[in-house]
Amino acid sequence: MRELLELKELAEACEVGANHNFQIILSSEDLKTAIKKSVNKLNIDMVIMGTKGATGAKEFFFGSNTIRIIKKLKLCPVLIIPEEYDFVTPTQIAFPTDYNRYYSNKELKPLRELANLYDSKIRIMHINTEEELNDTQEYNLEALKSYLNNYEYTLHWMPDYANKTTEINDFVEELKIDMLAMVNYKHSFIEKIINEPVIKKIGFQPNVPFLVIPE
Template sequence: MKNILLLSDFSTNSENAIHYAMHFFKNEKCTFHIMHIHKIGSFTSDDLMNSPKESIYESITKEPKEKLEALVENLKSTFRNANYSFETIIDFDVFIDAINQAITNHKIDFIVMGTNGASGVKEVFLGSNTINVVRKVHCKTLIIPEGYTFTPVKKLLLPLDPHDAIGGKQFIELLGFIETYKLHLDVLRVNPNKENPKLEQEDLSNLALFDCSYHVVNDVPMDFAISSYMQTNTIDFLALFVKNERFLEHFFSKANTKINLSKISKPILVLHP
C-alpha cells in the first residue's frame, strides 16, 4: 500500500498533476491524501457573519471541503480503480510545515504536484510553492509540467554534474523506483569544465551490474547537455539528485552546472540525500 500526497489549490494545473498520478499508480494499491492548504487571510469578517450558527472552523472550511469532496467524486467516477482510496486534508499551517506534518502523520511515500499554482505567478523555473517543496521537503516528489498528458513511462534520464555521485540513499531510491516501474535508465555524466577525469571510471564501476545506457559529455554546459540529449533520445522521465545546500546555485546561477527546468517538458522525480 502506497500513501500518495496530492497537493491541490483547485487550479487546472494541480488537477492535471492529480490526473497524472491516477494514471501513473494505476497498478498499485494506493491511498491518495488530497490536501488543500488554505490561507486564513483570504477570509473576511463577512464570510464568518454569513454563517453565525457554525463554528469559525466550519465556516472557513466549508468551501474548500465541498471542493475537495467534489474532486474526489470526480476522480472516483473517472478512474474507477478498486485499488484506490481517498482521504482529504484541509490545513491552515505554513505551506511547508503543513506538508511535512502530513508526511509524518500519513507515512507519505510520494508527493505529486504541478509546476505552477492558481495565482498564475511564475517563478523563473517552477513556481514558488514547487521550489519550496523541492528545497525543504525530504520526500520523493513527482513534479508534473503544466498541461502535460500522461504517456506510458519507459525511459528515465539521470543527469549528473561533477558533484553528483552514483551511490548512497538517493541512488538506491532511484533503483527501487526503476525496478518498481520497469524503466530503462539512461545516465548522462556532464563535465562542463572537465573537473574530475576519474568520474567516468568510477561511474562505470558502480554501474557494472546494471542494465543501463551511459554517456559522458565534456566541455558543454549542463543545461545544454540535458536539452540536447532529450531532443535526440526518447525520454519519459527525468530524475534529479537535489542537495539542498546547493539548490539555489544548482538551478539559478549562471554556472555551467545550471539546470533550467523551464526547458524540461517531462515529469521530474526529485530525490534528496
C-alpha cells in the first residue's frame, strides 16, 4: 500500500492538469481478474501497463502479466509502455495492416481518439507481399480511408524483404514513429507474437508505446 501511495503522489506531482484524478484500487485477486473487474465496475476506457519483460530473461517478449492481459482483456484497449521509456508526444502513430481484414468504426475509435488528443499523424503501413491488392483488400482499404477521412494519414508500402517483425521495427525507426497501434483479432500478428514468447524467434521488441486494440 505504501508503494501505491508513493506512486499516486508522484503522479499528482506531475503537471497533468486539474482535470485529472488519481485513485488507488487495492485487490487481493490476481492481476488479470482485478483488472477485468475494475474495467467493468468503473467503465475504464483504457488500461495502461508498464513492462520490463520476463524476470531474469531479456530474450522474452514482455512480461507474463502483460501477455495475460493482452490475451484475456477484450473490454478496452491496452497501452503497453516499454521499460524506462521517457514520454514523447505521439505525433506519429503507426498502424500496420495487410488490408485482409475489415476494421469496424468502433475498433478504430481508440486510434482516432489518440490522434485527436495529440493532433497525431497516422502512418498506415502495408508490407508489399503482392503486386497489387485484391478486391477484398481494396474494399477494406477504402473503408479504412473513409473512417480516417478527417485525420492526417499517409499510406506506406514496405517491400517484403524480411519477416513482419523486422519490417515493423524498421518502419518505426525509419519514420521516427512515436507509437505503434494494432487490432488484436483471431490469427492477427499480435496473437502470433504473444503465443511465441522467445524474442530470438519472433524478433519483436518495440521500444515505443504499443496500443493493443481488442476486436
